[in-house]
Amino acid sequence: AGSLTVSELAAKLHREASELIKKLMGLGVMATINQELDRDAIELLATDYGVAVEDAVFIDELDIDIYDETDKEEDLQERPPVVTIMGHVDHGKTTLLDSIRNTKVTANEAGGITQHIGAYQISQAGKKITFLDTPGHAAFTTMRARGAQVTDITILVVAADDGVMPQTKEAISHAKDAGVPIIVAVNKIDKEAANPDRVMQELTEYELVPEAWGGDTIFVNVSALQGDGIDELMEMILLVSEVEELKANPNKLATGTVVEAQLDKGRGPVATLLVQNGTLSVGDAVVVGNTFGRVRALVNDLGRREQTAGPSTPVEITGLNDVPQAGDRFQAFKDEKKARQVGEGLMARYREQNLSESSKVSLDDLFNQI
Ligand code: GDP
């Protein structure tokens, strides 16, 4: 049975070996460039790059046939940015999320009843923006610990009457580690004690320097409570997302990440998925973490039933055999038989590995990667 070294796998994936080593390190695996990787590690890395490892779950020998599913440039289309709001407690994250949603969603989608599914989408100047309303820090720490990167842009909320606080610093380091651009929303400017200049001054120490001072960080003064500055903030998000050239291929089977999931008494397991590439459709067979099933219904953030959900769209699905976890990866398959095979293969592996706890990669990390 063959195997691959880090550098061989890197070559197959068209990536730098150092990048793979870094990813493995993030999963608690110390690897060198010539180290042979086991099947789990290969799958883990390949899946993370959106590359399918053919029948990997069932192949006992290690000569895995990796086929490159990297999208061709001509198949890529612009997709909405996925935005996470972070900042110190009480600086106004929830108020800002609510304010954006209330001013943007209800104005654009008359008749829609907002559903709290952990994420929502708004329209700004004809373009969509997706917001994750799971607590930003949790989204970053749990999802990123599993190798899932869901955020394109971070809004760092800093209260103008309070300034940089411990969780502000934490948020900055999370965003920087993930390489996610930061837009600073200086909040509560309606307050008498507001001092936005001081916030700017304090943030220069963290290399967040406003454009007016020769830096390249966008600062927007807002009052989440009164709705001031929201439009400008949305425009800045679109500006940054244009620079980032966010793209995906809507014309293939969907992959993405679980935003949240729970068991509903009437509907069974319900999961909010963020489609990151491809398009998810009603009837698709899916493997979600170590659960599987067929998409029975797709419901958007306004509670409306949809037939499909394209890149960057958050959507609630039913039809899974069990409840997955936030941060789990999902993948759609052509047919249910395949999804069931993969799902059951994962379950079997899960049981097996639960008995032998030799793997250094955590089980969650492994089984949530298909
Ligand atoms: P979070 O902990 O970051 O989610 O903060 P919240 O959104 O819960 O806000 C904390 C408190 O600050 C609440 O009492 C809000 O009403 C208040 N608040 C949030 N944004 C503003 C604002 O723009 N102006 C004022 N005056 N108060 C705000």
Ligand code: MG
């Ligand atoms: Mg809050």
